[in-house]
Amino acid sequence: MWKVVRQIAKTGICTEPAPDIGAIDAAQAARIQQELLDILGQALSIREVDAGSCNGCELEINALGNPYYNLEGLGIKFVASPRHADLLLVTGPVSRNMETALKRTFEATPEPKLVLAVGDCACDGGLFGESYASCGRVSNVIPVDEVIAGCPPPPLAILRGILKAVRRRVVQPTGAARLRL
Template identity: 50%
Template sequence: MLKLLNKIRKTGIVTEPVDRSAELDALGLEVKSIIDKHYAGSFAIRAVDAGSCNACELEIHALNNPLYDIERFGVHFVASPRHADALLVTGPVSCHMSAALLRVWRAVPEPKWLIAMGDCAIDGGEFAGSYAVMDGVNTLLKADVLIPGCPPTPALILRAVLQLLQGMHSR
């Protein structure tokens, strides 16, 4: 147990500013204030893999590692769509997942937002044109934000989520 505590002490706080630019840091703080004001301090995202290769999921996981620690801005990932403010969809939407995706979207209470993450979710990406995929989220639903990349880096995802919030409430 002492070793464990010592390791924690030695590691210290590794969480870093969003970017080395002051602009994103400022954005982070602004978004935090939006979340505090409009979402009682917490903005909930439900991630849905609709046929991704799993690379996008790993980068979403990275957002929760101590270096990014997205929760410090009040953004957190939830287990149920009923708890979600936004749905974050990855993958080209495989035909076998499209029914489940529609159901989960209907389960998210209004008001709600849809984020398409990764090249696949935007237009099918590397799998576009296949008999087995729908060529992106927009063939079934209407995405509010697109995050390009294969996969998008954690910094890009973070930036997109922050910008979504800023766009919704800064007016």
């Protein structure tokens, strides 16, 4: 036991400090929540789809649910069914085995819907590209509204991408049937 204690004392603290993102105060959180309600009329519901990723992006997406980022406190929640979703969050290059499932998920999501491609693999195929086993980027299979680059992108970049896509929904011309309110 003393050997372990000496090792701990010698090594010290190995963890990194929490990232400095400028804490979101109550006024900012209320503003974001009100903006979401003004645009959508309800909380934002997200369906996350792993189309063949290495799970690096999923780890960062899961970090959005911790108390530090407090996604639920901003009025954004994850749902189990695409029928309840306003936004699809797709990670990874689309494997051939997931192509049909991703299309069916997209079709099951009610209008108006948004699609975000998260991570380099979802944006441009990443290391995998297009091959016999991979369709490559998400936009090769379904239309994508916003891309969030990074391998993996940090949680704050994902949150900014989500908010950017929701804000763009309001700015889009009403002629675009997919984004009409």
